[in-house]
Amino acid sequence: MATHLKILLLLVFLVLVGLGAGAYLLFRHPLAVNAARERLSLRLSGLKPVDVATSVGTVRAFVGGSGPTVVFLHGAGDQAGTWSRVVPGLASRFRLIALDLPGHGGSQPRTGPLPMDVVFQGTRQALQQLCPEEPVTVVGNSLGAWLACLLAREEKRVAKVVLVNGGPIQGHYLGPTLAPKTREEAWEVMKVLMGPSGAAIPGFILDDVVRAGQAGPIARLLQALNSWENYVWQKEELGKVTVPVFLLWGEEDRLFDRTYAQKLLDAFPHAQADWLAGCGHIPQRQCPAAFSQKLLQLLSAGS
Template sequence: MAGIPTAVLIGGAGPPVVLLHGPGEFALTWLRVMPELARTHRIVAPDLPGHGASGLGDAPLERARVLGWLDDLIRQTCPSPPYLAGHLVGGAIAMRFALEQGDRVRGLALVDTHGLHRLRPSLAFSLTLIGFLARPTAGSRDRFFRQCFVDMPGLQQQLGSLWVPLMTLALQGAGSSEGKSAVRSLVSQFGLRPIPDAELARIPVPTTLVWGRHDRQTPLAIAQRASERFGWPLHVIEDAADDPAFEQPAAVLEALTTVPALG
């Protein structure tokens, strides 16, 4: 896509939904909501550039190149304008795309998104993330992930045999020089600084916020302010931190049934 080798999961039939994951993740982090969504929609879940099985191509991941990549992805995989669901930096990418090409999108679902406020995680979140990126091991990964999930042991039990391969993929991505470069580029281009309120107010498509109550990376207060300021519906997911679709898929699916074009 746009000169970037891209791995994409596609399934289902119906109105298209593009699922954009967060930094350091991969398309399979949506796996707990994809099967149900695919009953009624065409699901397109790419690995972001430099993540998972996707490459970086031969040019820097500047904002225009990433948005061009998303434009090409939509052109090649979606028979009609899709709904964009974006998690963390994926949400910031979705918002930027909607601002530039609103006629190409039906709406946005922003899950604990970056781009609404300057990124200022909690101290514990920041320290464990730095430790994980500096020395990716199973131990540093688990210390960091305890900041990302409310009940990590319970989640491990729910996922059963899927837990180990998913955690292995996360560790491999953190240890990859290409993956680290991609995370730095995407977060610096889309995640660190907020989109100005005047621009957010110009997003031309229906926009819904879905947020974990215990998010330590992008606190709930950020979503509450955006909801009040822009009139975007906000769905707070209990017993979840910054990845509610992974921790509480049933609650997220229920929230999405209220979203225009997804319900």
């Protein structure tokens, strides 16, 4: 009996230690904990991690499902798990590829400035190996939308693009820094990204946003800001993308707002837009139900 009691106490102690460690990690590194949860969700939805060798280093992708191929590209500072609440409704109808962009998530390079040509070439080479022949639809959020346009111009395999709050032309953003140094600056930039409908964010999460902004992929992209110019298009260049273009836009976004989206609509031949009310810059995470419903309609049209 004494032995059983000791074992029980030991188990209780281990559970308490585990809970305490989990609480500490959540408090100190909430963004990493959330990313881990999202990436686990991708795997539970049937997507398996695959490492692809490219000239810029190994690129991590999550691949699964069956049917026409859909590629997901996240935004700056994010990772493939951003699509975790969208994937479950699509995996039974489409082959899905969710990439960690070079320098993000599980993809190399891990350190140093992150020039745009590294991001683009690593993405392009990974997709050339993951889907070498079949036509693909590319769904890109923010920086991912910019890359989707670049891929559509350079790669014949791209049959359709869905731009989610981003694109290849220069914006007119004049708001707070995207690399905040204080909790107050972090809150201001989160309001820009989420819009008025965004929920209040606890201080410990804002503190982690500051840490990520100073040392994460966004900081590394900003260190190579001069490399972006060669990849920014003039408005008239949008006509070089001849495949169908759809905009799926969180209309409360203040980084790439509705005025920016309208410029894309005016310049892309035959572009169409769906506006997501109450959603900001990352609608797949902020309002996944409305986003998933619209995306499924776009993907199913003509498939």
